[in-house]
Amino acid sequence: MIVDCAIYRDGQRAEGHEDLSDALADARAAGGFVWIGLHRPSEAEFDRVAQEFGLHPLAVEDALKAHQRPKLETYEDSLFLVLKPVVYEPRSDTVSSGEVMIFLGDSFVVTVRHGEGAPLQAVRHRLEREPDLLAEGPTAVLYAIADATVDHYLEVAAELQNDLEELETEVFLPEGGGSRHTASRIYAYKRQVLEFRRATGPLTLPLNRLADPGPFGTVPFVDDKARPFFRDVHDHVTRVNESVEALDRLVSDILSAHLAQMTVRQNDDMRKISGWAAMAAVPTMITGIYGMNFAHMPELHWEWSYPALIVLMAVLEVLLYRLFKRRGWL
Template identity: 40%
Template structure:
């Protein structure tokens, strides 16, 4: 039976309705229009009817549900194994008449990038999307596509484009949030030293951006192969759409690289500022040590227990000694101050 997810909303961690594992939606389309819902057990029949397209959305499906899907659409064992395990690198593979595509999704959760996965099975007359982990629901994609029957009438290839475009577009809000934080840290390092927590945050952001880059870059090859129909024939009118997604992916990659460079500069600037501060403190300590060495040396000499010492019994010996100490210390202070050590 078709299991409806409450609200069919996104699986955004910590926000929005919680999506239950299983079938989120299973719909049949003809001529770009939604004609009916279906069950997984009957989806294969609908997909075989000329002019019909079945779109099934799954969220963290069970092994039993995936086996049912496999039997209905004759999916390859290796693809089903990958879709059940998750933690796959973005890729595109062809198994007979079916394409298996893996894409990584990303969103900000509690100041960190949370990664999810979307696995797509694409064949003649059907598309099956499988989501794992934190991921925005594709209900918005479905709603937009259903609102444009003319475009949606292009079939399962257009659905694939809409999903990939949605995934790539959702990278930008993540990058923009990181960019705002990076700009704040960059401004901080110019005006003052970063705290230990802020330096740790720099490391976190750089690590998250590297993971995001690893998720984004392979999509360039996926879209390129789709654009040039290297894996299966794509309608000529749809190839520019996949080219557009490729351009978006490249812009995302450039934005990630730019932010990583800014973070590297911010960290280096923080290190140099810290070293400069340490050098200034060391200079001040050395200057004061040199100044204090004068009275220490004089006091040490005249503190020795010798009977015959110069000026020991002179009436003005004490005053002369103090004058010498003050003069020497004042001279050293003036020199250090002029050289910027104090």
């Protein structure tokens, strides 16, 4: 569905026409551009937009199917950029990603949103409060969406860092190892980091191309004066990727530490069990010997044999207990 349609002239908003071709014609006549925002459009709805703005069929197919990696593609009549905004849910400690597809032409911007994580409404309101920036044309919209998306990455990375610190504290509790559910929490956290990486990692190359075309040549429909701004966004996403890499390495180290603690705890338990078993074996052996039905056992006819054996077993038990205790087995 079409969420918003507006024409922008010299940074000022004017409501768009219901007929998209009329809106585009008015925008071109006034030296402005038209910005159309769509949310989960149907194939029929998007075909209408694609025909009016001459969007490439391959890019249209990607926009309808979604589930794309961040990428930048250039076509004869438009530029196609895919971003993956992320949302952090503090109650469930989960990261989910949406998608924003941006079609950029000489006098139009078409944004297609999938999921709930796209900051497009806030970006539009921000640009409308900054007419000087909006007057730069479609490039300003492209920059503002990319900048808002990457800035939100930084917020999510900070939230994940806080969660990791709590998880680290739980693993390294004084009693050691955390609860029996700690391993599952660590694996779940690692999956959230992986989901985050899928959104941030592939974005480096498209932003680098916008900031510095290099051997690829000039990016069409993007004002060269905007390169420093895209370079700033590229620096931010690089910092995010470094944070994600650090989180991933640290969570792997925490998992290894947790498994090592579990192994040490199991070994300690086995040592204690072995110690108690050894203490139980001494009286079992003695009583087993005197449970055999031999005719010639001198101790059987001794008056103090029973209390003597009880005292012997007690002394041996005390000696074994002190020995195991001194060595830390009990």
